[in-house]
Amino acid sequence: xxxxxxxxxxxxxxxxxxxxxxxxxxxxxxxxxxxxxxxxxxxxxxxxxxxxxxxxxxxxxxxxxxxxxxxxxxxxxxxxxxxxxxxxxxxxxxxxxxxxxxxxxxxxxxxxxxxxxxxxxxxxxxxxxxxxxxxxxxxxxxxxxxxxxxxxxxxxxxxxxxxxxxxxxxxxxxxxxxxxxxxxxxxxxxxxxxxxxxxxxxxxxxxxxxxxxxxxxxxxxxxxxxxxxxxxxxxxxxxxxxxxxxxxxxxxxxxxxxxxxxxxxxxxxxxxxxxxxxxxxxxxxxxxxxxxxxxxxxxxxxxxxxxxxxxxxxxxxxxxxxxxxxxxxxxxxxxxxxxxxxxxxxxxxxxxxxxxxxxxxxxxxxxxxxxxxxxxxxxxxxxxxxxxxxxxxxxxxxxxxxxxxxxxxxxxxxxxxxxxxxxxxxxxxxxxxxxxxxxxxxxxxxxxxxxxxxxxxxxxxxxxxxxxxxxxxxxxxxxxxxxxxxxxxxxxxxxxxxxxxxxxxxxxxxxxxxxxxxxxxxxxxxxxxxxxxxxxxxxxxxxxxxxxxxxxxxxxxxxxxxxxxxxxxxxxxxxxxxxxxxxxxxxxxxxxxxxxxxxxxxxxxxxxxxxxxxxxxxxxxxxxxxxxxxxxxxxxxxxxxxxxxxxxxxxxxxxxxxxxxxxxxxxxxxxxxxxxxxxxxxxxxxxxxxxxxxxxxxxxxxxxxxxxxxxxxxxxxxxxxxxxxxxxxxxxxxxxxxxxxxxxxxxxxxxxxxxxxxxxxxxxxxxxxxxxxxxxxxxxxxxxxxxxxxxxx
RNA sequence: GGGCGGCUAGCUCAGCUGGUUAGAGCACUACAAUGACACUGUAGGGGUCACAGGUUCGAGUCCUGUGUCGCCCACCA
Numbered sequence: 001x002x003x004x005x006x007x008x009x010x011x012x013x014x015x016x017x018x019x020x021x022x023x024x025x026x027x028x029x030x031x032x033x034x035x036x037x038x039x040x041x042x043x044x045x046x047x048x049x050x051x052x053x054x055x056x057x058x059x060x061x062x063x064x065x066x067x068x069x070x071x072x073x074x075x076x077x078x079x080x081x082x083x084x085x086x087x088x089x090x091x092x093x094x095x096x097x098x099x100x101x102x103x104x105x106x107x108x109x110x111x112x113x114x115x116x117x118x119x120x121x122x123x124x125x126x127x128x129x130x131x132x133x134x135x136x137x138x139x140x141x142x143x144x145x146x147x148x149x150x151x152x153x154x155x156x157x158x159x160x161x162x163x164x165x166x167x168x169x170x171x172x173x174x175x176x177x178x179x180x181x182x183x184x185x186x187x188x189x190x191x192x193x194x195x196x197x198x199x200x201x202x203x204x205x206x207x208x209x210x211x212x213x214x215x216x217x218x219x220x221x222x223x224x225x226x227x228x229x230x231x232x233x234x235x236x237x238x239x240x241x242x243x244x245x246x247x248x249x250x251x252x253x254x255x256x257x258x259x260x261x262x263x264x265x266x267x268x269x270x271x272x273x274x275x276x277x278x279x280x281x282x283x284x285x286x287x288x289x290x291x292x293x294x295x296x297x298x299x300x301x302x303x304x305x306x307x308x309x310x311x312x313x314x315x316x317x318x319x320x321x322x323x324x325x326x327x328x329x330x331x332x333x334x335x336x337x338x339x340x341x342x343x344x345x346x347x348x349x350x351x352x353x354x355x356x357x358x359x360x361x362x363x364x365x366x367x368x369x370x371x372x373x374x375x376x377x378x379x380x381x382x383x384x385x386x387x388x389x390x391x392x393x394x395x396x397x398x399x400x401x402x403x404x405x406x407x408x409x410x411x412x413x414x415x416x417x418x419x420x421x422x423x424x425x426x427x428x429x430x431x432x433x434x435x436x437x438x439x440x441x442x443x444x445x446x447x448x449x450x451x452x453x454x455x456x457x458x459x460x461x462x463x464x465x466x467x468x469x470x471x472x473x474x475x476x477x478x479x480x481x482x483x484x485x486x487x488x489x490x491x492x493x494x495x496x497x498x499x500x501x502x503x504x505x506x507x508x509x510x511x512x513x514x515x516x517x518x519x520x521x522x523x524x525x526x527x528x529x530x531x532x533x534x535x536x537x538x539x540x541x542x543x544x545x546x547x548x549x550x551x552x553x554x555x556x557x558x559x560x561x562x563x564x565x566x567x568x569x570x571x572x573x574x575x576x577x578x579x580x581x582x583x584x585x586x587x588x589x590x591x592x593x594x595x596x597x598x599x600x601x602x603x604x605x606x607x608x609x610x611x612x613x614x615x616x617x618x619x620x621x622x623x624x625x626x627x628x629x630x631x632x633x634x635x636x637x638x639x640x641x642x643x644x645x646x647x648x649x650x651x652x653x654x655x656x657x658x659x660x661x662x663x664x665x666x667x668x669x670x671x672x673x674x675x676x677x678x679x680x681x682x683x684x685x686x687x688x689x690x691x692x693x694x695x696x697x698x699x700x701x702x703x704x705x706x707x708x709x710x711x712x713x714x715x716x717x718x719x720x721x722x723x724x725x726x727x728x729x730x731x732x733x734x735x736x737x738x739x740x741x742x743x744x745x746x747x748x749x750x751x752x753x754x755x756x757x758x759x760x761x762x763x764x765x766x767x768x769x770x771x772x773x774x775x776x777x778x779x780x781x782x783x784x785x786x787x788x789x790x791x792x793x
Numbered sequence: 794g795g796g797c798g799g800c801u802a803g804c805u806c807a808g809c810u811g812g813u814u815a816g817a818g819c820a821c822u823a824c825a826a827u828g829a830c831a832c833u834g835u836a837g838g839g840g841u842c843a844c845a846g847g848u849u850c851g852a853g854u855c856c857u858g859u860g861u862c863g864c865c866c867a868c869c870a
Contacts, residue, residue, distance in 0.1 A: 022829095024829085024830070024832095025830085025832070026832090225866095225867085232870090259870085260870070261870065262870065263870085306868085307870090308869060308870080310869090311869050311870060312869085312870060315870095316869095316870050317870075318870095319870095323868075323870075324868050325868040325869085325870070326868085326870085327868090328868075385869085385870095386869095388868095399868095429797095429798085431796090431797050431798060432797080432865095434796075434797070435796065435797060435865070435866080438795085438796065438797095438866075439865095439866075442866085442867090563864095563865090564865095566865095567865090567866090594864095631806090631807080631817090631818085632805085632806080634806095634807085636797090636798065636799095637798090637799090637806090638799095638863085638864080639805095639806095640805085642805065642818095642819090644805090644818085644819055644820095645805075645806095645818065645819075647819095647832085648818060648819070648832095649818095650832065651830095651832045651833095652832090653832090654830070654832045655829095655830065655832080655833090657829090657830080658829045658830035658832090658833090659829065659830080660829085661829050661830080662829030662830080663829080664829090665828095665829065666829085700809090703809075705809065707807065708807080708808085708809080711807070711816095711817065711818095714817090714818095715817080722829090722830085723834075723835095726829080727834090730829095
């Protein structure tokens with residue numbers, strides 16, 4: 001007993017150095033910050049430096065590896081979904097950097113038009129300010145500052161998860177260099193005509209989704225459907241002719257035709273009643289006229305194949321201006337569209353004065369009351385139905401007819417589909433590829449203009465004003481002179497448009513007085529996805545304007561993002577990327593699982609179930625969180641935050657630390673011999689097996705099977721290296737004297753395998769592995785920084 | 794209405810192109826007094842792989858159908 005105690009006392013003294021720099025528990029909070037500094041200083045987040053390193057070492061330089069990282073919205077904190085993406089992107093980036101590829105992970109921030117405008121407007125309101133008081137310019141300036149501040153915050157969090165991105169090259173979607181490229185795309189697509197002679201980008205008047213709260217037009221994809229309670233009102237539209245009335249009374253039980261609607265207020269804009277041509281009930285009434293109650297307008301009964309005989313009464317009131325289906329029916333039947341709801345969701349237009357300015361719901365109630373008094377209301381049913389709402393603020397959408405800018409996505413979608421079919425771009429999981437194909441096959445024109453203040457202004461100028469241009473578009477064969485005659489407004493311009501960032505000083509076709517000429521700026525902004533949809537080539541073109549350099553980075557290898565923006569973003573990047581550059585922007589698309597709250601529901605501030613990555617990292621360390629993503633957030637899955645599992649991973653991280661600590665503590669006093677012996681190490685049985693296992697891990701990484709890579713490395717390192725090999729070695733060297741040749745061999749073997757393992761683990765868990773590597777470096781057992789070490793293949 | 798995915802141990806989930814007694818983490822049981830680590834080690838219990846057919850020498854894995862839960866898309870007024 002006594003001798004034992006003395007022995008360990010001596011060991012303690014000898015190990016003081018190690019014990020000091022390597023405490024029993026791995027302190028992730030301290031070490032992670034140190035490693036971030038080491039990596040920053042190393043310069044290896046830059047592909048050029050990786051390339052010169054490889055050259056210097058006389059190693060093969062393989063193809064560049066590039067990911068243009070999905071830019072998070074620069075208006076808040078990063079959530080667990082963002083850090084999930086970064087974990088996967090960084091794993092791929094680090095692995096490629098360590099296997100001979102000059103690697104660029106290009107970070108960015110998204111101005112996120114409508115969302116940021118909403119967020120910042122709310123912040124202003126809280127401070128007692130209003131965006132309307134600030135005005136456009138001041139609002140833009142303040143919002144820009146706000147985004148820059150938030151971007152810095154996000155950047156710090158990106159570093160905290162270990163992201164090895166080239167931060168000096170970070171891009172903001174409103175960067176002037178990017179704006180230039182986005183504008184060029186716009187000009188080119190405006191000039192390019194489709195087979196009907198129309199520009200691929202064009203201004204059009206059609207039915208769009210108007211959010212009355214955000215006061216802007218939205219693309220179809222920017223809307224959601226929500227189950228809401230509503231009414232289904234059955235209203236009688238009496239026939240005009242007495243004979244028809246009589247016949248109707250006989251056949252239909254009323255002196256009119258009964259229509260059923262969930263939105264009675266739209267009846268003021270009705271221009272027909274449509275029935276199915278095969279509907280026997282209404283056959284003899286087709287072509288007859290009914291009197292639209294309250295509005296007192298005569299409208300015809302028409303037929304349309306799309307009408308469902310079973311729904312409601314089988315007779316549909318047609319409001320072309322405020323219903324997408326009705327808009328289509330009107331087009332087919334050449335019906336007039338009457339606008340009765342304006343951009344703010346209020347009743348307007350040519351309607352009885354008492355309804356003007358009313359909210360649609362109030363108007364609906366008022367109309368129902370009047371119809372009841374007139375005896376024209378059959379009944380009201382209370383129903384639940386799905387209502388289209390704004391994706392941002394959940395306000396019900398008002399379909400209205402409006403002049404907007406559109407992109408004819410059809411040729412783009414065709415090109416993107418082709419790339420998918422050829423396998424030039426592959427989506428993982430495969431099920432999502434079919435979803436994307438379906439989406440691309442059924443795509444509608446994309447409304448790219450938004451009535452916002454935050455974003456890129458559509459670079460268009462109207463000679464004579466926007467109103468004149470739109471009027472001429474609606475009246476194709478007419479002239480500005482006709483415009484003056486018919487509207488009574490003077491036409492002070494030619495009705496032409498000019499493209500460009502700066503205002504044109506003159507219009508060569510303008511015959512009038514130069515000083516009279518009105519040139520009006522387009523005030524609409526681009527949909528935020530119009531710029532982010534160009535992300536891979538816009539960022540790389542901006543950074544590498546020289547074509548030779550650009551081709552080194554583009555097309556990129558992988559797009560790694562979340563499933564929920566497959567249509568919003570991935571589809572747009574594929575369409576625009578292929579069309580503009582001729583090449584699909586990425587070979588593989590890896591869609592990680594969605595991260596949900598502990599209870600399996602979506603995280604939201606209002607529910608109070610938001611878990612932020614910063615808290616998890618502080619508690620368990622970034623490596624533990626990363627490992628959890630790799631094992632849990634598989635493509636196609638939904639994953640709920642599970643702290644127990646993250647905690648379990650932290651135990652593993654600590655295990656790596658202590659195994660390394662053990663090896664280092666034991667070899668301190670015979671270091672030189674170990675270093676010497678390690679140089680011409682024999683391929684022992686353990687080394688052979690380790691190499692086989694580690695090769696398996698890198699194969700998993702190459703095949704995107706990150707869960708298997710993470711699970712297997714954990715299994716190997718913990719249960720083979722630690723539990724078996726270290727324990728065996730312990731027993732083997734127990735009786736050997738310090739400096740014994742066999743002892744040195746055994747310890748060298750352990751160190752050798754440890755280093756191999758650290759390399760292969762580094763892409764997944766960079767902090768612990770680099771921390772250990774740095775310890776090895778200080779005693780001379782390793783050279784350089786781990787992040788640039790090359791994995792043998 | 795269309796499409797996609799899940800259903801495997803008490804819980805959360807792995808299981809690539811079909812191949813020996815189906816795995817992990819957590820939880821559970823018993824043991825180990827602790828000099829790398831208790832954020833530990835050793836051993837163990839626990840599963841008719843949703844159901845029904847089929848293909849095959851062989852199916853958790855492939856095919857067909859059913860049930861069930863969930864997600865996405867869609868113009869039922």
